[in-house]
Amino acid sequence: MPDTEKDIVLEITDVHKSFGDLEVLKGISAKVGRGEVVAVIGPSGGGKSTLLRCATTLERVDSGRIVIGGDVLCENGSYCDKKLEKEIRSKFGLVFQNFNLFPHFSVKRNITEALIHVHKKSREEADDICKHLLEKMDLVEKADAYPCNLSGGQQQRVSIARALATNPEIIFFDEPTSALDPELTKGVLTVIKELAKEKMTMVIVTHEMSFARDVADRIVFMDGGVIVEEGSAYDLVTNPRQERTKAFLAGY
């Protein structure tokens, strides 16, 4: 476990978020240390995805504080300036449930476009990074293919490569296997396990309970807009303390 502030990659403090009258996040606080893998589990509508979207700047929180990689994204609900926000965005990657690859770009361009046009890397440099990542994802021969010609599992691995390309400090996964057939989830989960071995900092919203138990260091159980229980992955799955956690896990 990290003990100095410097090793905290993501820090969320008392975050509240409402959509109209519906309060979706009712004061969430959490910390993720460097190299840690945290799985977020819980029933649908419990606020998991909203939390992830708030942490990745896709939703604005109403109040609370979010710090990513030492930069304060928001404090008491008011956000930093656009320039810093852009900088913060380069510190994390996000893998979507339904991939959201750019269909008109080849696999290679999906991965290199932001490197070249946002991070101002040379094309050669970007191509190198891309090649290296595709090797890791076992997709080297697909570099020039278009997303529509790939299986769901392959598309998701491309989107993981895209998220990794900018060398982020933390990667968020929003139910990365929920849109995939069971047989296709395996390749994606294997890739995430590999990343965990390399000490990549990750936050994974998932319904794959055995995967969460095996790959995560910690599990956070969310329901009704609050964190009901959190603890080491193995303990939480095998020996939950809260009734709500027990009821939820009994369903798996």
Next chain:
Amino acid sequence: MQALQSTLIQLVQGLKFTIGIFFFTLIFSIPLGLLVSKGRMSKIRIVSVIFQLYISILRGTPLMLQLLLVYFGPYYIFGVNLGSIQIGPFNYRFIATIIAFTLNYAAYFAEIFRGGIQSMSKGQYEAATVLGFSRMQTYFKIILPQVVKRVLPSVSNEIITLVKDTSLAQVLSVTEMFTKASAAASAQVSVIPFIVAGAFYYAMNLIVETILNRVEKSMSYYS
């Protein structure tokens, strides 16, 4: 035989105005249509309403009437005489024609573009945002190329209609092909000029169709 020859010569003389109206309308109405669609989608209610009204009126009244209004309106309504205006080789008749066509077609294009833009999934914007693309980059690199593919069949329809609509410029006595054909038909007391003009319009649209099919095919590498 001689009649046919003189008909052909007259129609070809008119053709350059027909083609002129066609290209100038496309060049101006597509960007304007994009702007109008943006205005129509504006979150500021009053802006959105204004553009909605614009689209509604331009689509809801005859193009022929709009042509007449643009040409005669400045004089009869404001007492401004624009008749002597000349920009390069173009007189006010021609300029008024281009203005009316552009305003009219922009309204149609705007709605087509709006449909295309709104059909884009939110996920494409979100993926671009978290990757750090600016709004301009997102629009021009990610959104617009995909919108072009989606709207192309509807835009093709409009472009083909435009080829035929150029004949409406006759009401302003622009000497485009249809005006020439009408004149030749009454001079010769014959329908041959109309048939020849019809062949010309059809030939132009065959070319337009071929080009558009090619463009469509060039974008079929992804779905």
